[in-house]
Amino acid sequence: MIAIAGAGAFGTALAIALGREGRAVSLWARDVGDLAKTRRNERYLPGVMIPDCVTVTADSDLFSSVAVILLAVPMQALAGFLKLHGDKLQGRSLVACCKGIDLQTWLGPSAVIRAACPESPVSVLTGPSFAADIARGLPTALTLAGGDEPLQSRLSTPTLRLYRSTDVIGAELGGALKNVIAIAAGVVMGAGLGDSARAALMTRGFAEMQRFALAKGARAETLAGLSGFGDLVLTCTSNQSRNFRLGHAIGQGTSFDPTVTVEGAATARAVAALASRDGIDMPITRMIAALVDGKIQLSDAIQALMTRPLKEE
C-alpha cells in the first residue's frame, strides 16, 4: 500500500496516476471535506475524477500501516507536518515530493525528513510535471533520487516514467532553484521584455543554479537532467506554472492570489541568504528575493542586472 500525504494538486494527481493502474493507494488530507464522496478535488485539480480504488482519509493512523509514503505537502509546511505525524512515519520509506528550501533551517526536503525520521529511507521525486498533465495521463518523466529499483517500479506507470539517480542533493536543488528562475522568466514576459530576454535569463539562471548546486555537492549532470534543466524549461515557458504566473503578475504590476502555493518565493529568500553567507554569486536570485518582498522596483532590478561588470560566459 502506498500512502500520499497532502491532497493538493500534486498529491491528488499522483494518487490518480497510481490508482488508475490499480495500485493500492490511500490519499491523506488534513481535511477530507467532500473529497471521498464526490471523488473530485475541484479546488486544486478541477475536472478529474479520483479512481474508486483510491482511499481518501484524514486518519493519520494510516501512516503506521503502509510501506511507502509520498510527502506532497508544500515545502514550508513539511517540518510542521512531520512534527505532528513523524512518529507514525518513522521506519517507512519516505518520498519527498516538494520543491524548495525550508526557511527556518535552510534545509532541503530530504534533510528535513531525515531530521524528523532518522530511521526511514528517504528519496526525492522531482522533475518536470504539471499535476494536471499527470492526472490526465499525459506522458511524463521524473527523477527518483535516492530510491531503489523496487521503489522506482512501484511508482512508475505506463505514462509516468521514473529515472533513478543517486544524487539526492542535485535533484532536490534543481527542483528548488528552477522555481526562482521561473518567477524571473514570468517577470520578463509580464514586463514585455521579449523572448530573447527570457532565453538569456533562463541560460544565466541555469548557470546560477549550477554554481549554487555544485557548491553544495551536487553533480553537474544531475542539473543538466530532468530535475534541473528539464524542470527549468517547463516552468519558464508555461503559463501553467504558478511560479511563472507570480512573476508575470509582478512584471505586469498586477496582484496575485497569496493563497496559491508558489515555492520559488521562499526559496529565493533562503537561497539569497545562503549564497550571501557562502559567497556564491547569485544575482538573479538576489533580485527575485528583493522583488517578491517589494524591496526593489522592477526597473531598478533590470538596470542592476544589465549593468553588472562585463565578463566571460
Ligand SMILES: NC(=O)C1=CN([C@@H]2O[C@H](COP(=O)(O)OP(=O)(O)OC[C@H]3O[C@@H](n4cnc5c(N)ncnc54)[C@H](O)[C@@H]3O)[C@@H](O)[C@H]2O)C=CC1
Ligand atoms: N502542482 C504541481 O504541478 C506540482 C507540484 N509539485 C510540488 O508539490 C508540492 C505541493 O504542491 P501542490 O500539491 O501543487 O500544492 P497545492 O497548493 O495544490 O496543495 C497543497 C496541499 O497541502 C496541504 N497542506 C498544506 N499545509 C499542510 C500541512 N501542514 N499538513 C497537511 N497538509 C497540508 C493543503 O491543504 C493542500 O491540500 C510543492 O512543493 C510543489 O512544488 C511538484 C511537481 C508538480
Ligand SMILES: O=C(CO)COP(=O)(O)O
Ligand atoms: O514544479 C512544477 C512542475 O514541474 C510545478 O510548477 P509550479 O509550482 O510553478 O506550478
